[in-house]
Amino acid sequence: MKKKILIIVAILLVLGIGLFFYLRGSENGQKFKTAPVTRGNLRATVTATGTLNAVTTVLVGTQVSGTVKQIYADFNSSVKKGVLIAEIDPATFQAQVEQQRANLMASKANVAKAKTALADAERTMQRNKELFAKNFIARSDLDTAETNYESSKAQVNVNEAQVAQTEAALKTAEINLHYTKIVSPVDGIVVSRNVDVGQTVAASFQTPTLFTIAQDLTKMQVDTSVDEADIGKVALGQDVEFSVDAYADKTFKGTVSQVRIAPITVQNVVTYDVVVKVDNDELKLKPGMTANVSIIVASKSGVLKIPNAALRFRPSDKDLGKSGTDQVAKEGGKPGSAPAKEGSKPEGAPGKGAGRPGGAPQVEGGRPGGQPDGRPAGQRSYAVWIPEDGKPKRVSVTTGITDGAFTEVTSGDLREGQEVIVESTSGAKKNNTTPQQQAPRFIR
Incomplete structure (x- = not known):
């Protein structure tokens, strides 16, 4: 029994030691998530x-006040220009037309009466002139006859003006009567009706809208x-x-x-x-x-493109190793000088646009890079990383337009089918980047 226990303990000890070294080796191993450089089409939007x-939308209103008597068009009705679509009760306006016609007849009669009086005044004046020449009447009688003539002449002019005024009033009444019939001003479709039969509408400085016609x-x-x-x-x-x-x-x-x-x-x-x-x-x-x-x-069309996540990847010093860190320093940068991940604000760079969909990559040296939401990034230089002997190798590229998920590569030592690093999967807890920087958010 004791021997079996010792054997079991030995087996567990061996397994534990093996698991320890396995996990330690996995932790120290350099593993990266990569994506291929592809060729295809890009659209910046x-x-x-x-x-x-x-x-063209026409608002149809009314130019006269009254009660809606009839509606001939409804929602979605197709109408032609000049077609009757509604009618306001014309009774009042018809009466006004008849009244103005009667006034016109009276004015014309007054003109005829004034002309008759003018003719009589003219005869009286001529007769008094003859009598005055024979000294049969006084000078005052002649003056009175002449005054009556001029007065009758002026009255004719007044009555003729009244005829013109009455004709204008009649025309206005007829126009108002015509306005009781509301017609479509254009060919189109009624998209809105804001009036019902029996409703009273009032015309004012702001004409009420009865129909909206597209x-x-x-x-x-x-x-x-x-x-x-x-x-x-x-x-x-x-x-x-x-x-x-x-x-x-x-x-x-x-x-x-x-x-x-x-x-x-x-x-x-x-x-x-x-x-x-x-x-x-x-x-x-x-x-x-x-x-x-x-x-x-x-x-x-047919451009070389890489995922935006590759522009946002930032390797840690551990990922680079001493030689890689020295190489980056020699080139004037640092491991964190690669494009910043979405939502992070680069040191020394304004925060405008950070965290927008599509990620606003940071150009080398900490300056803001291309625009998100599909806006063209322009000709800018970035650092991307490719796996080489288990470690990331820095490659400088120049980018063009971006659609928010992929960015055009206009120049740089990249070729179609080559893998670029988009994320590090090792040493997550020891990485010197923030959680948001360590796990890029992919754009759909």
Whole structure:
């Protein structure tokens, strides 16, 4: 029994010693997660959100007050220009027209009466002139006759002016009667109706809106707001892709048609309106939908590219070894001078943009690097690391555009198919990097 116990203890001791040396060897071993250098297409985009609207939207109101008698168009009705869509009770306005017609007749009668009085005054004046010449009447009688003539003549002018005034009033009444019939000013589709039969509408300085008509829903536009940091990359004619929640699995296409220069400031955030033209032949898109927009500001085909995680990798002194550390120091850098991981703020560099999706890599020397969210990184130099004899080897590269997940390599000692280090899997607890720096966050 005692012998069996000794054998078991010996076996456990051997296993324990073996496990100890195995774990120690694994801890000291240099292991890295790598990704291949590939060749493919890259697109740099500016992302934003916007709202779909009809290119031309007409607000139809009323120019007269009254009660809505009839409605001939409803939501989604297709209307033609000049077609009757609603009618206000015309009874009051018809009565006003008849009243003005009667006033016009009376004014014309007054003109005829005044002309008759003028003719009589003229005859009286001529007769008094003859009598005065024969000294049959006094001078005052002649003066009175002449005054009556001039007065009758002026009265004719007054009555004729009243006729013109009454004609204008009649025309106004007829126009108001015409306004009781509300017609569509354009060809389009009724997208909104804000009135019901029997409702009283009042015309004022702000005409009430009865209908909203979209002129042509086969041509629409996305009104989107682009951040001031990105607006310099947006230009007329750029291709746009966007999606809406109603059709999450479908991508719609458009073109930038307008970049408005007027700034919009909300809570100290400055944005600019960008208008995107969209074809809507299938009429799937509807006014008011929210669009998630990606403006393609740069595109390249068949370029050499590496994952952004490779630009953010930072080896520790232990990973490099003494010779590697001396080599980095000789080149004027340090192990931590490689691009910073997402969310970390490089020493001596501003914190703007840190932690954004896509990661804003840091250029060599601690300066901020390429822009996140698909913005072009420009021609900048970075350090990436490749595995060589179990240790990371530093390689300087120059980058181009980025799509947030991969970055173009324009120059450097890298070739297609070569592996670059994206993460260290050894010595996690002894690494001199922070947890956020040690585990790069991959961009989807």
